Amino acid sequence: MLLIISIIFVIECVIKIIAQGFYFGKKTYLRDPWNILDFIIVMFSIITWVLEAVMDGADMSFIRGFRALRALRPLRVVSKNEGIKTVVNSLLESIPALLNVLLIVLLFLLVFGILGIQLFKGQLGRCSDDNEDTLAAIQWKYDCVGYSWHEIVNEYGE
């Protein structure tokens, strides 16, 4: 069943390429970004076939990764529906502006992140022990597991 569907997609892709031309010239197949998405998905299914044929029972674990790309197929619905296209286009258009916002967010995260390191570096660890009585007496990491950052620095120097 999956094979039949894949073949239908490949045929669609080939017919479109024959009709519109592949890349050179205006309004050819690959000039439309939606077709690029279609093309990539089709290419991946072809690559999977070729690899399966060539490898023939050898280590197939990495092919699984290619198989996961099948999940992208429903995205093709987008290129068939005008309304969804508007939403997607406006999202794509907003990417540069969103990246700016993201940069500002990252800047803030960086500032506070560095502040966090300065203030709380290595301070959030705690000792976990099944025995509640001995746990109460433990103050430092050294008491807990027998070595600590101080000790390593002292031993090996700067």
Added chain:
Amino acid sequence: MREWTTPFNNYNDIMHSMMTFFEISTLEMWPGMMYDAIDSVALDHVPIEGNNTLISIIFIFFIFFTTFFIMNLFISVIVDKFNEEIKKRQGADNFTDEQKEWVKIQRLLVHTNPKIIPVEPINCFRLQCFKVVQSQAFEYIVMAAIVVNTVFLCIDYYHKSDELAKILDESNLTFVVFFTLELLIKLTAYGFKYYWYVNWNKFDVIIVAMSLIALDEELLKALNFNPTALRIIRVSRLLRMVKTSEGLRTLLKTLFMSLGNIINTALLLILILFTFAVAGMSLFGEIEDDEFLNHNVNFKSFYIAMMTLWRCATGESWNGIMHECFYAQSVVAVCYWLLYQLIAFFIFMNVFIAVIGESFNDNQATEDENDILALKKKDIKAF
């Protein structure tokens, strides 16, 4: 077995530290992180409860600046771009002012349909009905009936006495009869053609018809009809209240106008959820149950994976789930969840805001145009 453990949300290096603050900025489980920091004492020291309460100022500051201001920039950027795209589709981008005016007028012509005024019937009995229906008092009585009906529906409670149950049943019958009578009077007054022309009347007819069918429970059972649907029908009568006020009607119209775009966005969101669900199933499908990933929240089957992702799109404890995925799949899990959270929570949830806002503005604009037009009409008449 004694161990020295560090929580996922620590500040030991820049990546962990930034990740922690990012999680705080989504407002998920941030109090826990704040109290971890408050309890911290010194390098390699066990935490002491309430050691440094003042340090909470940092977290309060961070949330105030990042979540309240910067995260809202996402909303404004998306709303802005969405409006631009819509304008582009309407072709108003590179028009001169006069052309824009022309487009506006054309749109106005399409949108304003002339109000048809009901004709007074000649028949004596129908004329009486017409006078009753047109009167202000009739309108008020119907509204009062709807409100009283609402009150009666609110009275219902678990373990009610038999008497009350009987009263409620009878009141339901009374209201159904009342609304049916109202419908009949209106129908005789306006005639079928005009009655069916008004959209709200169609709604009334459907509700009355449904509640008439719902009266006979035996019949419903014979038809294999679900009793839940019956209760929904009873409650849907309350929606008629919307008709009463202009403001409510505008809001409802806004929702209705944005329905198309909402559906498109929802479809796109479902596609994204689908893609992430399939990827999540292959990445996190075999993780054992723990605190956050449990029998309700996991990636073991497609349905539950979709539910998990939908829950995370609303933000709920997504970082707890991410931590447990991280222990199983390391950095891949963090990349997956960061990407998902950015797309679903920060971008898509805001697209919905953009869609509603856009159609609200559009609605408001057409209403303003209508006002202007009405004014001009008045001027012409005066002239």
